[in-house]
Amino acid sequence: MNSAGNEFYWGIIVASLAYLLKNFVFDQILEFQKVKGRIRNRLRYYANVAYSIHLSEDLAQEVRSQIRQLSCDLEENYFAIFILVRLRAICWLFALPSKKSITEVSTSLIYLSNSVGDKGENREPPKKLKEEVDKVNKLLLTGNIKKLIDKAQIFLKSKE
Secondary structure (H helix, E strand, O other), X not given: OHHHHHHHHHHHHHHHHHHHHHHHHHHHHHHHHHHHHHHHHHHHHOHHHHHOOOOOHHHHHHHHHHHHHHHHHHHHHHHHOHHHHOOHHHHHHHOOXXXXXXXXXXXXXXXXXXXXXXXXXXXXXXXXXXXXXXHHHHHHHHOOHHHHHHHHHHHHHHHO
């Protein structure tokens, strides 16, 4: 009876921990990864539009609105997991980017949003806008994966 009671309590504890991990860690990180994917997808989808001078005002407004919304979504989802980001093990395990990277990406997205459809003489050249898109993609893709790979290589070299 005593052993059966212990198993019951341990089962409750494990089920509770699994529930908490799923809802407050994995779901939050999954949503953040979805937003990152949506940003890469939308940047690819609107690539020709972002660099074009000859846009209808409706299309330019749609692109501006979507890119600006993605910037807000990225920061919103990142700060939803901000407590987790402070735990180094979680950052390494899920390759989460730093706060500085997210701020840079968000700023670049707003910059791109403001540049779409601009017909004035101060319009940014397409080359600069392409560089900005490449910067966003690079920051979104790298995260902490590069650091993790570098540390793994150093660890493996030290074992040889």
